[in-house]
Amino acid sequence: MTDQEPAPAQQGRRLSTKETAELLGVKPETVYAYVSRGQLSSRRGQGRRGSTFDAAEVEALARRNKRESAPASSGNELSVRTRITLIDEDRYFFRGVDAAELATRHTYEEVAEWLWTGVLRPGVTFTAPEESLAAARRAVAALPEHSSPVDRLRVAAVAAATADPLRYDLSDESVLGAARSLIPTLAAALPLRRSTYKDGVPIARRLWGRLTYEEPDEASLRVLDLALALLADHDLAASTLAVRVAASARAHAYATVSAGLGVLEGPLHGAASGLAHRMLLEVLDRGSAGPVVADELRAGRRVPGLGHRLYRGEDPRAQALFAALAELPEAGPALAAARDVVTTTARHTDLHANVDLALAVFTTSFRMPAEAGETIFAVARTAGWIAHALEEYGERPLRMRPSGHYVGLRPPQPLPSATGEE
Structure with missing residues (x-):
């Protein structure tokens, strides 16, 4: 926003960058982010270094931020502002679009792109880089035979990260590149039951041969693709909240997905x-x-x-x-x-x-094992996890840090004695 020089009679109190940051409760660099987004106006101070800010405008922004960060309900539940998924009146929506209808009309990959970017890319496919896929397959092959599919997916995600030297780049472009390679890597790193694909084909076809020995046809593959698309996101489920906590700490995309997979394995969620x-x-x-x-x-x-x-x-x-x-x-x-x-x-x-x-x-x-549903859920939800990680990277770092309500013994307490001492 361009700051217009006010008439002397209209000039109000000006704040330094440090004072503005303290009033808003943010770091100085965040103050300039507000300026770049048009939420604050700044002016070079006369006779002083750095920019100055109109106190009334800063106070108004502080009040607005306080209102927007307030919980949506009077309960103790955590509330997180998001533009990704809305659940309302027995329907759910991806970026304002009916999610079930979107999944019925478009492929899983197209739905993923919509979640990530808000842009529909007809016919898009994802490709697993050879280095990433080789690393993931080696790591998964080293696991005990009885390892669960989610165990294998979690190991595959970690291994794929080691093959990506750009994993610490949290720019949108880099994270999207990682997402487009990680999802096919996860699907292709699982043990193969029957070969049903070549590289560059839809995730559903890649995944089918990891789930069953049955021969697929186009109709059954379309149902698997539909299931993936329907499960791509569902607001702040427990695993998605874990992903946002990891992203808040600026963990890279592979690590955030690993955090989601860890929570997904609970019997009240993906299993x-x-x-x-x-x-x-x-x-x-x-x-x-x-x-x-x-x-x-x-x-x-x-x-x-x-x-x-x-x-x-x-x-x-x-x-x-x-x-x-x-x-x-x-x-x-x-x-x-x-x-x-x-x-x-x-x-x-x-x-x-x-x-x-x-x-x-x-x-x-289709004679799949009992854990096949969890595998489908995990691969599908990776798209939503990446969408939430991207959104969280744009927020203030470490904001997902609630305060504990201590109910233990009040200090000071005497030092404990070793077992057996009198």
């Missing part, structure tokens, strides 16, 4: 689809959902694949995936089993199907 997968297999084996649901409830467990804290009705991701699965003959039995589960539980609860149940229908239909 949930595996529980639904096993349940559907049991329903198919026993021929009815009734006894299976009864066993789950008798054991004190929630029925897998039902309910979501952010949706009152059916998860929109599940709706889109169920609609696509209904077109696949192979999915018929598992889809009927899932509907039986929903109908059985609906007698006493108002819980609706979530995306974990829809994902389980897909994985059981």
